[in-house]
Amino acid sequence: MKDASFKPVADCAVLVEFGTIVDDDTNRLVIALDQAIASSNIRGVNEVIPGMVNILVNFDPLQTTHVDIQNAVEALLPLNQQTTATGKQHLVNICYEAPFSPDLNDVADARNMSVEAVINAHVGASYRVSMYGFAPGFAYLSGVPDAIQVPRKTSPVRDIPAGSVLIAGPQCLTTTLIMPTGWSIVGRTDVQVITEEPDKPFLYDVGDHVTFRRVGISDLAGDVQ
Amino acid sequence: MSTARFRVIHAGPYVTFQDGGRPGHMRFGVCASGPMDRTSFAAANLSTGNQADATSIEVSMGGLALECISGAITVAICGGDFNINCGDESYSSGVVTTINSGQQLSIRPGKSGSWCYLTFAGHVDVPQWLGKTATHALSGFGGGVLTSGQEFDILNSRAQSELNGPIPAFQARKFGGHLRVVLGPQEQHFTAAALKQFLGSEFTLSDAYDRMGVRLKGPSLRFGGALSIPSEPVLKGSVQVAGDGVPTILLADHQTTGGYPKIATVISADIDDFTQLRPRQKIRFHAIEPKSAIMLARVRAIERRSYLETLFQ
Numbered sequence: 175m176k177d178a179s180f181k182p183v184a185d186c187a188v189l190v191e192f193g194t195i196v197d198d199d200t201n202r203l204v205i206a207l208d209q210a211i212a213s214s215n216i217r218g219v220n221e222v223i224p225g226m227v228n229i230l231v232n233f234d235p236l237q238t239t240h241v242d243i244q245n246a247v248e249a250l251l252p253l254n255q256q257t258t259a260t261g262k263q264h265l266v267n268i269c270y271e272a273p274f275s276p277d278l279n280d281v282a283d284a285r286n287m288s289v290e291a292v293i294n295a296h297v298g299a300s301y302r303v304s305m306y307g308f309a310p311g312f313a314y315l316s317g318v319p320d321a322i323q324v325p326r327k328t329s330p331v332r333d334i335p336a337g338s339v340l341i342a343g344p345q346c347l348t349t350t351l352i353m354p355t356g357w358s359i360v361g362r363t364d365v366q367v368i369t370e371e372p373d374k375p376f377l378y379d380v381g382d383h384v385t386f387r388r389v390g391i392s393d394l395a396g397d398v399q
Numbered sequence: 400m401s402t403a404r405f406r407v408i409h410a411g412p413y414v415t416f417q418d419g420g421r422p423g424h425m426r427f428g429v430c431a432s433g434p435m436d437r438t439s440f441a442a443a444n445l446s447t448g449n450q451a452d453a454t455s456i457e458v459s460m461g462g463l464a465l466e467c468i469s470g471a472i473t474v475a476i477c478g479g480d481f482n483i484n485c486g487d488e489s490y491s492s493g494v495v496t497t498i499n500s501g502q503q504l505s506i507r508p509g510k511s512g513s514w515c516y517l518t519f520a521g522h523v524d525v526p527q528w529l530g531k532t533a534t535h536a537l538s539g540f541g542g543g544v545l546t547s548g549q550e551f552d553i554l555n556s557r558a559q560s561e562l563n564g565p566i567p568a569f570q571a572r573k574f575g576g577h578l579r580v581v582l583g584p585q586e587q588h589f590t591a592a593a594l595k596q597f598l599g600s601e602f603t604l605s606d607a608y609d610r611m612g613v614r615l616k617g618p619s620l621r622f623g624g625a626l627s628i629p630s631e632p633v634l635k636g637s638v639q640v641a642g643d644g645v646p647t648i649l650l651a652d653h654q655t656t657g658g659y660p661k662i663a664t665v666i667s668a669d670i671d672d673f674t675q676l677r678p679r680q681k682i683r684f685h686a687i688e689p690k691s692a693i694m695l696a697r698v699r700a701i702e703r704r705s706y707l708e709t710l711f712q
Contacts (some may be wrong), residue, residue: 181584184636184664185692189584196629223425225631225656232425232634235667235696240689306428307630307656309537313428314630351538375529376427 182240191228261381266365274362311350311367403470403556411461415534416542419452432533443477454523471558473520479512521556536652571702574672585660588624610652619644636665668699
């Protein structure tokens with residue numbers, strides 16, 4: 175069990191950090207604390223936002239203070255990771271065919287393997303929703319196999335279509351908006367992370383699990399051109 | 400029930416529909432959006448008899464010109480020092496007036512201030528996302544960005560010329576370009592010299608200023624530690640420093656996470672005043688303790704409440 179450190183942020187948040195290196199154990203602690211805070215009833219908490227190695231507890235300064243929030247969170251520690259809810263399983267379509275996978279060849283070259291081997295590694299892995307970040311519905315999926323991990327590109331490429339499946343390091347991401355990205359584009363999905371359902375506007379909860387199912391272009395739902 | 404209809408003659412960049420914002424979805428990558436200057440926004444709404452968080456138009460320095468094409472409605476304009484023409488009359492901002500069918504309303508930047516709010520006595524009928532009309536800049540979801548030629552309706556519109564007149568200013572606002580911050584959460588990534596420069600130097604707002612944030616110009620802040628950190632949640636007011644040593648202050652439409660170290664975070668009591676500065680204006684950072692920041696938030700809440708209460712007269 176790693177110790178948590180606490181940093182006051184402005185007048186309205188406390189950053190609770192379990193480490194400085196991204197790894198599975200640290201992210202599981204973040205998810206466990208997220209769930210523990212959700213099932214507690216800490217006065218004055220507005221919003222809790224999980225990151226890769228830390229979690230931001232956003233509070234109302236008219237109701238509470240950094241010190242009270244820290245004390246309330248410390249009372250939830252140590253976390254029992256065994257009791258962490260396992261998370262829902264999601265199976266989502268991915269198409270690795272051209273023109274949806276412009277960077278597959280570069281990933282294969284960088285890792286000295288065939289394109290088919292890259293695809294098999296990517297589609298065979300199980301991913302955990304570690305956090306959402308940057309833009310609406312951008313779920314960071316941890317679990318890209320070591321063999322196909324590649325760093326970010328040195329400069330971003332503009333106007334990547336929504337539904338692109340990207341990888342960088344151990345992270346995989348499916349995009350929801352047209353965006354620039356420095357990540358490698360390996361495929362296209364038809365999953366709608368922004369659901370348009372008022373009761374559950376985002377498909378995944380942090381801590382859920384995602385696996386991909388390989389499909390052809392004609393099997394992708396909706397307009398993915 | 401009456402309806403007033405408007406046509407957009409001209410809308411500069413970053414002129415958007417905003418309600419009180421969409422808090423509570425940061426964990427799904429959605430920042431709260433909402434008005435850059437929350438007090439002026441609330442004052443404009445209350446002055447037209449609306450709820451404080453009703454949908455309004457946030458006008459940028461790009462300006463806005465509208466034509467009332469049907470109906471008659473009372474409107475308020477409050478925020479930075481903007482010049483207003485309504486029909487044959489001219490005003491400065493901080494005013495309630497009533498506009499009739501066939502009249503034009505133009506709002507252009509005056510001597511100071513970056514944003515002002517146009518509110519309507521009635522219900523602005525624009526799209527919602529996640530139950531709110533605040534425009535989310537990155538996606539365009541919500542009420543949206545105003546564009547020339549666009550038309551929109553105000554439902555349940557009220558023409559209440561008895562409300563016409565000036566809106567009193569928020570006297571507690573006496574921001575002199577000193578921005579109070581709590582250091583961190585990654586101040587330890589910077590050299591001692593960089594921290595000293597951060598707190599001892601003047602910074603200038605650059606032209607790279609929009610609803611997402613503003614890049615500053617000033618001394619380059621050197622890192623002692625890592626140039627990037629694992630992606631972590633950020634807030635409105637986060638002062639993040641990119642690899643080139645240039646600080647950016649994140650604002651209402653900030654991305655929800657970032658991998659750049661944050662040297663400090665601006666306290667919420669100072670952010671709204673800060674957003675009314677213009678490019679090329681200067682600021683200094685002043686570090687305070689977290690518990691002082693809490694106290695200042697509470698003082699500001701009381702000042703703000705008593706100001707807004709005077710608008711109910």
